[in-house]
Amino acid sequence: MIEAIICKNCGGSSFIRKQGRLICSYCATQYKEEDAPRRSRKNIWLAIGALVFTTFVIVWFLVSYGINNSGRKSTTSQNQKLFQSDSSLKKNRNQYARENIDKIKGWSLEKYNNIQRAEQIVSAESKYPIYQNGMHFSDLERSIGYSPDSLKESRVPGNKIEGIATWSTGSSLKDGEVTISISYDKETGQILRKDLMGNIYDKE
Numbered sequence: 001m002i003e004a005i006i007c008k009n010c011g012g013s014s015f016i017r018k019q020g021r022l023i024c025s026y027c028a029t030q031y032k033e034e035d036a037p038r039r040s041r042k043n044i045w046l047a048i049g050a051l052v053f054t055t056f057v058i059v060w061f062l063v064s065y066g067i068n069n070s071g072r073k074s075t076t077s078q079n080q081k082l083f084q085s086d087s088s089l090k091k092n093r094n095q096y097a098r099e100n101i102d103k104i105k106g107w108s109l110e111k112y113n114n115i116q117r118a119e120q121i122v123s124a125e126s127k128y129p130i131y132q133n134g135m136h137f138s139d140l141e142r143s144i145g146y147s148p149d150s151l152k153e154s155r156v157p158g159n160k161i162e163g164i165a166t167w168s169t170g171s172s173l174k175d176g177e178v179t180i181s182i183s184y185d186k187e188t189g190q191i192l193r194k195d196l197m198g199n200i201y202d203k204e
Contacts, residue, residue: 005031097198100178103169106144107180115140115182118190128160134190137163137182153186161186176200 005022006013012026022031101109118134141147148165155161163186168179176199183193 093198093200096176096200097178097196100173101196103173104167104178104180106146107167111143112180112196115191115194117194118192131185131188131190134192136189137184137191138189140182140191162192
């Protein structure tokens with residue numbers, strides 16, 4: 001049997017040599033041996049090209065998937081580091097503020113913690129919230145011993161006018177700044193919110 005040629009009629013590739021002729025084993029078509037339709041080199045090169053192309057596509061897909069997956073892991077890792085960095089920075093700022101609150105004249109951490117914020121009551125009979133049981137701003141101001149460094153007014157829609165008082169270390173500290181912000185109801189004088197904030201300067 002010879003498998004180097006193909007039959008033009010049926011595409012068979014199995015032949016029998018008999019009396020100087022080649023006979024297709026499937027359809028019995030006869031060929032002179034010198035006229036036998038040999039397998040085309042073009043077909044062979046097409047098959048090789050298809051195999052190479054398929055291999056290239058598979059390799060490209062695997063490489064691209066690896067790069068994308070690595071990129072996702074890298075982005076996730078970076079986001080986690082940024083989140084941890086932000087959380088650490090916030091924690092450091094809060095700690096710095098608590099440790100240096102006494103650098104603001106008249107203030108201490110105990111005095112700040114003892115500020116009682118008002119309870120807010122919403123009533124259908126009143127257009128604005130009603131406040132009760134809050135420390136009065138005038139009492140706080142007396143205990144501090146002097147007026148705030150900054151005093152502003154603000155009105156949030158649906159609320160009464162609020163006063164916002166701020167005390168700060170200013171530029172007296174070399175490595176940062178501590179600020180205390182107190183919001184209070186202008187009508188009753190009751191304290192609504194308190195904030196202790198720290199800012200640490202970047203080290204060059």
